[in-house]
Each structure stands twice: as C-alpha cells, then as structure tokens.
Amino acid sequence: MLAYLLRRLGVAVLVALTVSLITFSMIYLSGDPAVALAGESATEEDIESIRRYYGYDRPILVQYLDWLGRALTGDFGQSHYLKAPVAEVIFERLPTTMLLGACALTFALVLSIPLGVLAAIRPNSLIDRLALTIAVIGQAMPSFWFALTMVLWFGITWRLLPITGSDSWANFVMPSIALGYYVTPAVMRLTRAGMLDVLATDYIRTARAKGLRPHTVLFKHALRNAIIPVVSLAAVQFGFMLGGSIVIETIFAINGLGYLAWESIQRADLPMMQAIVLVLSVFYILLTFLADMLNAWLDPRLRTA
Amino acid sequence: MAEQVLEVEGLSVDIPVTGGMLHPVQEVSLTVARGETLAIVGESGCGKSLTSLSLMGLLPSRAERRARRLSLLGEELAGKSERAMSDIRGNRMSMIFQEPMTSLNPAYTIGDQLAEPLERHTRLSRREVRERAVEMLERVGITAAASRLGQYPHQLSGGLRQRVMIAMALICNPDLLIADEPTTALDVTIQAQILHLMAELQREFHAGMILITHDLGVVARVADRVAVMYAGQIVETGTAAQIYGAPSHPYTRGLLSCIPIPGRSRPGEHLGAIPGVVPSLIGRMEGCHFADRCALVEPRCRKGDIALRDGSGSGHRYRCVLDPETPATQEAPA
Numbered sequence: 199m200l201a202y203l204l205r206r207l208g209v210a211v212l213v214a215l216t217v218s219l220i221t222f223s224m225i226y227l228s229g230d231p232a233v234a235l236a237g238e239s240a241t242e243e244d245i246e247s248i249r250r251y252y253g254y255d256r257p258i259l260v261q262y263l264d265w266l267g268r269a270l271t272g273d274f275g276q277s278h279y280l281k282a283p284v285a286e287v288i289f290e291r292l293p294t295t296m297l298l299g300a301c302a303l304t305f306a307l308v309l310s311i312p313l314g315v316l317a318a319i320r321p322n323s324l325i326d327r328l329a330l331t332i333a334v335i336g337q338a339m340p341s342f343w344f345a346l347t348m349v350l351w352f353g354i355t356w357r358l359l360p361i362t363g364s365d366s367w368a369n370f371v372m373p374s375i376a377l378g379y380y381v382t383p384a385v386m387r388l389t390r391a392g393m394l395d396v397l398a399t400d401y402i403r404t405a406r407a408k409g410l411r412p413h414t415v416l417f418k419h420a421l422r423n424a425i426i427p428v429v430s431l432a433a434v435q436f437g438f439m440l441g442g443s444i445v446i447e448t449i450f451a452i453n454g455l456g457y458l459a460w461e462s463i464q465r466a467d468l469p470m471m472q473a474i475v476l477v478l479s480v481f482y483i484l485l486t487f488l489a490d491m492l493n494a495w496l497d498p499r500l501r502t503a
Numbered sequence: 504m505a506e507q508v509l510e511v512e513g514l515s516v517d518i519p520v521t522g523g524m525l526h527p528v529q530e531v532s533l534t535v536a537r538g539e540t541l542a543i544v545g546e547s548g549c550g551k552s553l554t555s556l557s558l559m560g561l562l563p564s565r566a567e568r569r570a571r572r573l574s575l576l577g578e579e580l581a582g583k584s585e586r587a588m589s590d591i592r593g594n595r596m597s598m599i600f601q602e603p604m605t606s607l608n609p610a611y612t613i614g615d616q617l618a619e620p621l622e623r624h625t626r627l628s629r630r631e632v633r634e635r636a637v638e639m640l641e642r643v644g645i646t647a648a649a650s651r652l653g654q655y656p657h658q659l660s661g662g663l664r665q666r667v668m669i670a671m672a673l674i675c676n677p678d679l680l681i682a683d684e685p686t687t688a689l690d691v692t693i694q695a696q697i698l699h700l701m702a703e704l705q706r707e708f709h710a711g712m713i714l715i716t717h718d719l720g721v722v723a724r725v726a727d728r729v730a731v732m733y734a735g736q737i738v739e740t741g742t743a744a745q746i747y748g749a750p751s752h753p754y755t756r757g758l759l760s761c762i763p764i765p766g767r768s769r770p771g772e773h774l775g776a777i778p779g780v781v782p783s784l785i786g787r788m789e790g791c792h793f794a795d796r797c798a799l800v801e802p803r804c805r806k807g808d809i810a811l812r813d814g815s816g817s818g819h820r821y822r823c824v825l826d827p828e829t830p831a832t833q834e835a836p837a
Binding site for chain 2: 498
C-alpha cells in the first residue's frame with residue numbers, strides 16, 4: 199500500500215512540474231509581455247527598460263527556474279495590474295471557487311449515482327429513459343447557455359434567486375447546478391454501465407445463492423465494484439469543472455478564481471495568469487491522486503497486487 | 504430407503520426470446536435422497552444448468568418456472584416468494600459454480616464472504632462466526648486457515664478459491680448441495696482432489712448432492728445415480744451401474760462411445776462422435792428430440808411425445824421407443 203502511495207505521489211509531482219513548464223512557456227507564446235505591459239504609446243526604450251526590469255530579457259528556461267524557485271516558497275510575484283502579491287489575491291479568491299466546486303460536485307454525484315444505479319436495476323424502464331433523457335440534454339447543452347436560461351427564469355422572470363454575487367448560499371444555487379449538471383451525464387452513464395456489468399457477474403450470482411438480501415447484493419457487492427471507475431472519472435470531471443468555473447463565475451459575477459482568471463486575461467496580467475493555471479492544475483493533480491487513493495481502498499487488487 | 508431431500512416433478516422453464524418461446528427445461532422429474540449423489544449429465548445447452556438455477560430460484564427474471572412438485576424435505580418451494588426463497592438459499596440448499604476465478608467478489612476478504620451466509624441465516628456471535636469460518640476452511644483442506652480469512656480472492660489459486668466456495672456452500676449445513684460443473688475450470692490434478700473432497704464432505708454432512716457435469720469420467724467416480732439430459736429433457740436415468748453397464752438410449756450410448764477407455768482405446772484410434780447439432784428449443788417440438796441425430800431413427804420416433812419408460816422395472820428409465828437390445832451401440836462414423 200505504501201509503495202503504491204509513494205509511486206502515485208511521485209507521478210503526481212512529475213505531472214505538476216510538467217504542467218507548470220508547459221503553461222509557463224505557452225503564456226510566452228501568446229505575445230511579448232513587455233510590449234503588452236508598456237501600453238500603446240510606449241517607445242522602443244520604454245519597452246526595453248520594462249523588459250529588463252521584469253527580467254523578460256533572460257532566456258525562458260532561466261526565467262522559468264527563477265519563477266519556479268520562488269513559487270515553491272509561495273511567492274508568485276506581484277500582479278502587474280492589482281499591484282499586490284499574486285499569492286495574496288489568489289488565496290483570497292480560492293475559497294469561493296472551492297466552495298462552488300464542492301457544491302457542484304455534490305449536486306452532480308447526488309443526482310447521477312442514484313439515477314445511474316436505478317437505471318441499471320431496471321434497464322429500459324421509465325426511470326432508465328428519464329436518466330437517459332437527463333444525460334442527453336446535459337451532454338448536448340452548453341453550460342453557459344444552461345446558466346443563462348436559469349438566470350432568465352429563476353432570476354428574472356420568477357425572481358426566486360439572486361443572479362449575481364457570492365454573499366449568501368442562495369448565490370451558489372444556480373452556479374452549482376449549472377456547473378454540476380455539466381458533469382452529470384458522464385458520471386451517470388458510467389455508473390449505469392458499471393452496475394449493469396457488475397450485476398451480470400458470477401460473484402453477484404454467488405451473493406444471491408447465499409440468500410443475501412437484495413440491498414446487500416446491490417450495495418455491498420455490486421456498487422462497491424461498479425463505483426471504482428466512477429471515482430476516477432469524477433476526479434477528471436471535477437478538473438473540467440474547475441475550468442468550467444471560469445465561464446460560470448463570469449456569468450454569475452462570483453468573486454472566485456475563475457472570475458479572476460478571466461479578469462487577468464483581459465488585463466494581460468501575466469504573473470497572475472501563470473499562478474492561477476498552476477494552482478488549478480495542482481488541484482486537479484491532487485484530486486486524481488485522491489481518487490487513486492480512494493480506489494486503492496475500494497479495490498484490494500490495486501493495493502495488494 | 505433414505506429420506507428424500509429433493510423431489511421434483513414436471514419442472515419446466517420457459518424463456519421468451521425474439522422469435523418465440525424457448526423451452527430449455529421440459530418436464531424434468533428427479534429425486535435426491537440424503538447422502539446420495541445424482542449426476543445430471545449432458546452437453547452444453549441441454550438445460551442442465553438452468554435446471555439447477557431454477558431449483559435455487561436463481562433464474563433470470565424474464566424466465567418462468569413451472570413445476571407440479573418441487574419440494575425440499577417435503578416442504579413445497581414452488582409457490583414461495585423471493586424473500587422466503589432467500590431464507591432457504593445458502594442455508595438449507597446451496598450451490599457451487601463452475602468458475603471459481605470469478606465467483607468470489609474481488610473487493611472483500613475470504614473471511615468476510617465466508618461469514619455472510621452465517622450472518623444472514625444464523626444468530627451466531629461474531630466470534631462464533633469466525634471460529635466456524637476457520638473450521639470450515641480447515642475442513643476443505645486449506646492450511647493456515649486463520650490467516651486466509653484476511654486474504655482477498657485474487658491472492659488465491661483457482662483450486663483454493665473453489666475450496667473456499669465449497670466451504671461457503673456448506674457452512675450452514677445444507678440439506679442439498681448443487682454443484683454446477685465444479686471442476687471444469689480447474690487443472691486436471693486439482694479436479695481429482697476437489698471431487699474427492701466433495702464426495703468426502705457430502706458423506707460427512709450427510710447432504711443430498713446434485714452434480715452437474717458434461718464429464719462422464721467425473722460421473723463414474725462419484726455418482727450414485729445418473730440423469731442424462733438432452734435438449735431440455737431427461738432421456739435416461741438410473742443408477743450409475745445401470746447407465747454405464749446397459750446404456751439404453753442411443754444418445755447415452757453415443758456419449759459413452761465418445762470417452763476413451765484405458766486399455767480399450769488405442770492411440771490414434773477415432774473416438775466416437777455424435778453427428779449433427781442440438782435442435783433449437785424454440786417452440787413446440789414433436790417426437791424424440793434426438794431423432795435427427797440418431798442412427799436408429801424410425802418413423803414412429805417422430806410422432807407424439809415419447810415418454811420415459813421403465814424397461815426392466817428396476818428404476819432404470821429411458822425415453823426411447825426402441826428396445827435397448829436392438830442392434831448394439833452406435834458405430835463411430837469413419
């Protein structure tokens with residue numbers, strides 16, 4: 199178990215490093231940061247001095263190592279636009295995004311796993327059709343459009359929920375649903391398919407031959423095995439949700455990391471963008487790592503092989 | 504005569520499929536006495552596995568079971584609810600399956616899975632359950648039983664897993680044990696051990712046993728009585744000695760000619776084979792089910808239902824209109 203854990207942890211660190219290098223260089227590909235900073239009326243000399251001031255004249259690899267070294271100590275530099283330490287701004291905004299993500303994931307799992315299980319117990323029944331309909335709509339509908347539709351109905355027509363801000367729990371209802379619904383179809387379909395596979399296995403027949411109660415067969419013997427691939431998928435989907443939160447937070451004007459990302463892109467705030475991408479990818483890597491751990495707990499073949 | 508554990512009369516299974524109604528089990532009647540082993544023999548698709556699953560009440564939900572009589576120690580099971588059947592399964596009648604590699608849940612320990620029937624059907628304390636589990640593992644020949652309880656199925660070999668399955672099936676002291684091809688998936692050397700173990704345990708537990716197999720070698724070693732199934736019907740039934748000594752249905756004779764006999768079959772010599780394929784069991788079928796593949800077929804074989812008849816009055820019955828004395832065994836095609 200410990201060897202497995204350390205191996206996964208090693209992989210996670212390597213992935214984080216690779217991601218940071220790629221995002222660091224990709225942001226440089228989007229244009230000369232010194233030109234963007236200097237503004238439209240800047241002279242050649244102004245640009246040159248800005249380039250030297252921020253160290254953009256050094257080779258990219260040196261800049262990366264310098265940035266990485268300081269990032270490891272928690273120093274992501276100064277925001278060009280906000281004139282404040284990047285780390286401070288990010289940690290101020292992070293909790294909001296995490297809360298939104300957690301609410302959205304909870305909504306998604308609470309909706310998709312029971313529906314997937316019910317659909318698998320009674321294939322081709324009414325509940326199966328309903329689940330399929332929900333999945334197809336969820337997959338076909340862009341989340342921003344779904345969010346705007348909700349704003350229109352629940353926010354403007356019926357005035358049930360606030361449409362902007364992040365001050366009370368009511369502000370999080372629509373964004374969580376919009377964000378969570380986006381990952382529901384994949385999770386639900388995998389749960390259904392997994393349950394159908396597992397329910398047809400020999401060990402389920404064994405469990406029934408022992409005279410076990412239907413709920414024991416279903417939840418103890420079937421769901422535990424069917425949920426293993428769902429855990430991995432849910433982690434990946436949660437990663438997508440972090441990306442999706444850029445759109446959703448912008449629509450609902452929620453003061454989280456996603457909104458900050460969008461603002462920083464608009465302001466060409468390079469250190470901020472780099473830090474946000476890094477923070478989001480580290481979160482994603484952390485989640486997949488946690489999913490691996492959860493799976494190792496669920497599936498003894500992974501930890502005792 | 505020993506107490507009858509299981510009495511089945513007129514058991515049929517119907518499964519609706521595209522293209523009509525499938526009749527995989529038709530009017531099967533059988534009895535198993537305490538301490539007795541009944542072997543049900545037949546090739547794949549003859550209905551032997553579905554017969555056993557229908558006895559356990561484990562048929563797929565779209566399948567329908569009918570029986571004039573289906574009683575366990577005199578208690579009628581035919582009308583029982585699923586809930587009442589689940590009280591009996593794993594407790595008074597239990598089953599061992601063909602695939603030891605996949606019949607145990609990979610996510611739980613051996614100990615957990617062994618304990619389940621006891622937790623479900625008895626009121627034993629946690630400690631008593633554990634003691635009983637260790638005792639059963641030792642009984643089926645697993646060494647270091649106590650430490651095995653914490654192991655997972657994937658850490659055990661196929662032979663060991665089948666031993667665990669046997670321990671699990673016997674842990675509640677069942678009256679009837681159904682073993683569906685218990686040795687087919689195992690190595691030949693392990694097969695003999697497992698068969699020996701099952702015969703031994705059956706004597707010890709004094710249970711009735713139904714052994715389902717296509718392997719006539721297995722049957723000869725452990726069965727008291729044999730029922731040969733073909734295309735959903737029992738075509739011949741009798742004591743093992745009767746079936747091997749005087750096979751009376753052309754299908755049984757065909758089956759027996761397919762197995763090599765040490766000393767009689769020479770290397771390179773052709774073994775028997777039965778020409779043709781098993782008929783489709785969709786829809787009603789008239790006459791003898793084996794008629795199309797039988798070398799001795801006559802016009803009267805194709806009319807009406809052929810009943811099981813008792814040729815000598817000794818309980819040796821066969822579903823054939825011909826007298827067993829009619830020109831001996833079917834010759835192997837060249």
